[in-house]
Amino acid sequence: MSHAVVHRRIGGPDVLEYVEAEPARPASGEVLIRVDAAGVNPIDAKLRSGIRPSPPLEGPRRVGADGAGTILEVGEAVEGLRTGMPVVVTGAQGLYADMATVPAAAVTPRPHTVDAATGASIGIPASTAYQALRSLSVGPGDRLLVHGGSGAVGQAVIQFASAWGAEVIATTSSRRADRVRELGATPVPYGEGLTDRVRTLSRSIDAALDCAGTDEAIQTSIEVVSDRSRVATLVRGADAPGFGIQAYAGGAPYGLSEQQQAWRREAVPVTLALIAAGAFRVEKGPAYPLRDAVRAHEELERGTDGKILLLPAQS
Ligand SMILES: NC(=O)c1ccc[n+]([C@@H]2O[C@H](COP(=O)([O-])OP(=O)(O)OC[C@H]3O[C@@H](n4cnc5c(N)ncnc54)[C@H](OP(=O)(O)O)[C@@H]3O)[C@@H](O)[C@H]2O)c1
Incomplete structure (x- = not known):
């Protein structure tokens, strides 16, 4: 059974829930990812708490814009991505999950030498x-x-x-x-x-x-x-x-x-190449199992050194 972190209310870290959630089969232009690590960003907490306004919640909302893992399935009309490829995902929704269906445009191939935790730390x-x-x-x-x-x-x-x-x-x-x-x-x-x-x-x-x-x-x-x-x-x-x-x-x-959006997209493969060449450093912080997303957000709000990560395989 697959799991994801969602929230049904705007509020503090404890509105986050770890629930059973099957990912959708990838439609045209989409890719199904096994998420090996999700990056926890300040924007996740700002959206959860309402500091940054978002459309009204009309059901459980999935959380998390950054992650890294491996492609499990590729939908129609997707070029350059294959099942089994290690990837980084950024600018998607629902990466606090062990599997996520995301737009192919949010996916960048990840060099084998860059581990998932590092890949999940760089998107935003x-x-x-x-x-x-x-x-x-x-x-x-x-x-x-x-x-x-x-x-x-x-x-x-x-x-x-x-x-x-x-x-x-x-x-x-x-x-x-x-x-x-x-x-x-x-x-x-x-x-x-x-x-x-x-x-x-x-x-x-x-x-x-x-x-x-x-x-x-x-x-x-x-x-x-x-x-x-x-x-x-x-x-x-x-x-x-x-x-x-x-x-x-x-x-x-x-x-x-x-142009600014294009620069943001361009940055991901550039950064991955620099990391693979040993020319860009990423500071990883505390890592939590997916089921402990509440603790991860509490830590984010207290402030910590390095990128906080959620590791679904540990849940
Ligand atoms: N506009 C966008 O598209 C966009 C994208 C990404 C991030 N952001 C925003 O940018 C901010 C930083 O994001 P992040 O991911 O880098 O967060 P982060 O990793 O949590 O870093 C926050 C930094 O703020 C510093 N800080 C804390 N209090 C401070 C103070 N009084 N004066 C100066 N610096 C202080 C901390 O420094 P010490 O640890 O040394 O105290 C820490 O290095 C967040 O508000 C985030 O939401 C915006």
């Missing part, structure tokens, strides 16, 4: 980081300030931006400064006096990306970057127009452009 974080940096035109010689540098998105931002020739200053807790440094950024502790500390490190900052969502992150960014078209938030989208800065989803009153 790496694709968001890559798109945001492309949108901000970050490149050689730029000085970039990233807020939340020790998080999943922040770590991807540091690695892409450094690889593209930018110098990165990353805000972090003091506890996590070494991680940020190892990835190639100069750490700066967040908290009172941040703008002065950033100015002490660098007289000019060309672009800033907020992955933290605090007033301090927005204020510091607009104080140290003169061109507001090169300041963006991933979290405070609703407030971005008022500050005259960019927002990429995160509650923005407008959607991603076609």
